[in-house]
Amino acid sequence: MIETFDPLKGEMLMILHPDGRCEEKLKPDLTDETVQTLYRRMVFIRLADQRALALQRQGRLGTYAPVHGQEAAQVGSAYALGEKDWVFPSFREMGVCTMRGVPLKDIYLYWMGNEMGQKVPENVHVFPISIPVGSHPLHAVGAAWAAKLRGEKICMVTYFGDGGTSEGDFHEAMNFAGVFQTPTLFFCQNNQYAISVPRKIQTAAKTLAQKAIAYGFHGVQVDGNDLFAVYAATKEAREKALSGGGPTMIEAVTFRFGPHTTADDPTKYRTDAEVDEWKPRDPLLRTQRYLKKKGLWSEEIEKEIKEEAEAEITQAVEDAEGFPPPKPGEFFQYTFAELTPNLKEQMDDFLAFLKEKGN
Amino acid sequence: MAKRNMVEAINAGLMEEMEKDPAVMIIGEDVGKEGGVFRVTDGLQAKFGLERAVDTPLAESGIVGVALGLAINGFKPVAELQFMGFLPPALDQILNHISRIRNRSRGRYTCPMVIRMPYGGGIHAPEHHSESMESILAHIPGIKVVIPSTPYDAKGLIVAAIRDPDPILFLEPKRVYRAIKEEVPEDNYTVPIGEAxxxxxxxxxxxxxxxxxxxxxxxxxxxxxxxxxxxxxxxxxxxxxxxxxxxxxxxxxxxxxxxxxxxxxxxxxxxxxxxxxxxxxxxxxxxxxxxxxxxxxxxxxxxxxxxxxxxxxxxxxxxxxxxxx
The missing domain is CATH 3.40.50.920 (Rossmann fold)
Structure with missing residues (x-):
């Protein structure tokens, strides 16, 4: 599919229509039970996102970049990956990260201002989120190159946005991936805005997916609010990478319903009409409609899903807020494997200062 | 005389220079419609139009690199980098081109431009939003590095920076942006660059x-x-x-x-x-x-x-x- 839908011809992969109708011929091999589970995770992510915003407003969490609207893009793609694949996320990937096994507690902890939240558990192959836009795809390419050299049958996936495609590093990453045929998956969530700047100001090209063509590999545009299309494209790109077919770029066309972060007000740069236009294409509604048609969704089931999610989220908040504060001087400890004499002197002086202050 | 904070003072300085000199233009990420993430360029696009306060693609090296091109061909660009943490991609252009063009061309080409950016910590910001890298910049021959600490100085220094014949890196302590209000004259004035x-x-x-x-x-x-x-x-x-x-x-x-x-x-x-x-x-x-x-x-x-x-x-x-x- 990733080779048949041509971005230059304006072709975009869509399997699950906004009204819940499904293109049966293209439908990926997902059991009803799996679709139900993925829907649960999407609800969980939306509620966890809302909780982060509430915590931010209460001053319990710092600046936060919400996922709202991008749940299908994140759940569908993350689910298509193998256990040993690695993910190189940007800062709006709470959904991907939790799907890949990063505890929600850790994500909250990080946005609460504690670096320990970025210490990903040993068995989870997720790199710390990258805040400098578009800089981290290179790392995914390097790691994928290493996997290829070491004969590891895994794929490295990097997530970034429409804004990230304007950075020079993004282009260098695409170019290296093409030249060295690395098993890299460039997963772009085109959510239409880089803070206030609309997609059309990032590039004069009609699609972002077509950029891959110039680097010698395939790019495909998928409906990013369509769980099935995202899953199917990611799965195929991954299999291609594992079988030595090199990199692929997927542009998931989606929409950021919320602000860029809690620090901006989207009404300043986009109209309500534009937001309203996207509402019927909400990724949760679409999956819900599909399940409803199959008799697998009801208000009652929804209530139960939400209650279960809220309980898990509340526990994560409690765990994050109950996490011990950093020990005095902890920030010196991770600069090098061992403290240098100079750093040791600085740390001792800092601790002496705390002592003098009576802490 | 009105009391202004540093954001308003720099905004006033930019506005006055844009009024006086049609060659002055603002470029950067979110500087137009949004008016900058800290609102320093607020209202400039509404007042001077899409061609003088320009939202660019998200690319720091691109922003300052094209600013050099604008500067050598008749404009006085005031480029904004959103945070100093995002300065590094632009360093290549600053180090290898902007700072050297006067010397390389023996004065035939010069680069009268300003690169503004918020810098420093203390506002509970996320990673890469609190850095102070002024010594990295001060180490580069051929650029000047200006850092105001008050609204009055900020206005006078931004005006002086725009008029300076050489490239100026203008570092704005974001912790001070809204923390101090003081009398800032409505008149156009400068504060000399390089005077403590x-x-x-x-x-x-x-x-x-x-x-x-x-x-x-x-x-x-x-x-x-x-x-x-x-x-x-x-x-x-x-x-x-x-x-x-x-x-x-x-x-x-x-x-x-x-x-x-x-x-x-x-x-x-x-x-x-x-x-x-x-x-x-x-x-x-x-x-x-x-x-x-x-x-x-x-x-x-x-x-x-x-x-x-x-x-x-x-x-x-x-x-x-x-x-x-």
């Missing part, structure tokens, strides 16, 4: 600082005054070129020096100032020069940022140390 300012006179010790550290130093000095220590406080206002005469004169009087910066200590500008004091006023010193600075670590997230930043208490400790020597 004595903010408080005193005979016992010289405290040298810039940016957001000025307020912290002034607080520390008030605490020191209660202990009978009379400190002189100097705001450098530009770290390249540095106004040596102002602080050297003070050092010759006080014989004791404390330098405060929030950037890491190693190779911070404190080291350069000490070198200049040693070269020109060593025999005036009665005590080793004390540096109160950020540490040689990555800038920590919010739970520990106050530990990292020089506080009035830590500066007072430095003052006491040089006094007790």
């Amino acid at each position: 300012k004595v903010l408080r006179e005193g005979g016992d010790v010289t405290v040298i600082c810039w940016g957001a550290m000025v307020r912290e130093a002034l607080r520390a000095v008030e605490m020191a005054a209660e202990e009978g220590i009379n400190a002189e406080v100097i705001d450098l206002r530009a770290v390249s070129p540095m106004d040596d005469n102002t602080y050297l004169e003070s050092v010759r009087k006080t014989a004791r020096v404390v330098i405060v910066h929030e950037a890491p200590k190693t190779c911070g500008l404190g080291a350069e100032i000490i070198a200049r004091v040693n070269e020109k006023a060593l025999l005036s010193l009665e005590a080793p020069v004390e540096r109160v600075t950020g540490y040689d670590t990555t800038f920590p997230l919010t739970k520990m940022e106050q530990d990292y930043l020089p506080s009035p208490e830590r500066i007072l400790r430095g003052i006491r140390k040089v006094m007790a020597f």
Whole structure:
């Protein structure tokens, strides 16, 4: 599919229509039970996102970049990956990260201002989120190159946005991936805005997916609010990478319903009409409609899903807020494997200062 | 005269220069419709149009690289980088091209442009939003590095920067953006680039600082005054070129020096100032020069940022140390 839908011809992969109708011929091999589970995770992510915003407003969490609207893009793609694949996320990937096994507690902890939240558990192959836009795809390419050299049958996936495609590093990453045929998956969530700047100001090209063509590999545009299309494209790109077919770029066309972060007000740069236009294409509604048609969704089931999610989220908040504060001087400890004499002197002086202050 | 904060003062300076000179244009990420993430360029696109306050693709190297092209062909670009943490991709253009074009072309091409960016910590910002890298910039020949600490100076310095014939890196201490309001004249005025300012006179010790550290130093000095220590406080206002005469004169009087910066200590500008004091006023010193600075670590997230930043208490400790020597 990733080779048949041509971005230059304006072709975009869509399997699950906004009204819940499904293109049966293209439908990926997902059991009803799996679709139900993925829907649960999407609800969980939306509620966890809302909780982060509430915590931010209460001053319990710092600046936060919400996922709202991008749940299908994140759940569908993350689910298509193998256990040993690695993910190189940007800062709006709470959904991907939790799907890949990063505890929600850790994500909250990080946005609460504690670096320990970025210490990903040993068995989870997720790199710390990258805040400098578009800089981290290179790392995914390097790691994928290493996997290829070491004969590891895994794929490295990097997530970034429409804004990230304007950075020079993004282009260098695409170019290296093409030249060295690395098993890299460039997963772009085109959510239409880089803070206030609309997609059309990032590039004069009609699609972002077509950029891959110039680097010698395939790019495909998928409906990013369509769980099935995202899953199917990611799965195929991954299999291609594992079988030595090199990199692929997927542009998931989606929409950021919320602000860029809690620090901006989207009404300043986009109209309500534009937001309203996207509402019927909400990724949760679409999956819900599909399940409803199959008799697998009801208000009652929804209530139960939400209650279960809220309980898990509340526990994560409690765990994050109950996490011990950093020990005095902890920030010196991770600069090098061992403290240098100079750093040791600085740390001792800092601790002496705390002592003098009576802490 | 209206009381303005630093955001409003820089905005006023930009607006006045755009009115006076049609060659002045604003470029950067979110500088147009949004008016900048800190609102420094608010209203400029509404007033001057899409071609003079321009939202660009998200690419720092691109923004400053095209600014050079604009500058050599008749414009005076004022480029904004959203945070100093995102300066590094643009460093190649600054280091290899913008700073060198006058020299490389033996004056045939020059680069009258301003690159503005918020810098420094203390506002509970996420990773990469709190850095102070002024010494990296000050190390580059051919660019000037200006750092206002008050609304009045910010307006006068941005106007002077736009009119300067050479590239200016204009660092805005974001912690001060809305923290101070003071009288800022409606008139068009400049503050000379490369002139330090004595903010408080005193005979016992010289405290040298810039940016957001000025307020912290002034607080520390008030605490020191209660202990009978009379400190002189100097705001450098530009770290390249540095106004040596102002602080050297003070050092010759006080014989004791404390330098405060929030950037890491190693190779911070404190080291350069000490070198200049040693070269020109060593025999005036009665005590080793004390540096109160950020540490040689990555800038920590919010739970520990106050530990990292020089506080009035830590500066007072430095003052006491040089006094007790």
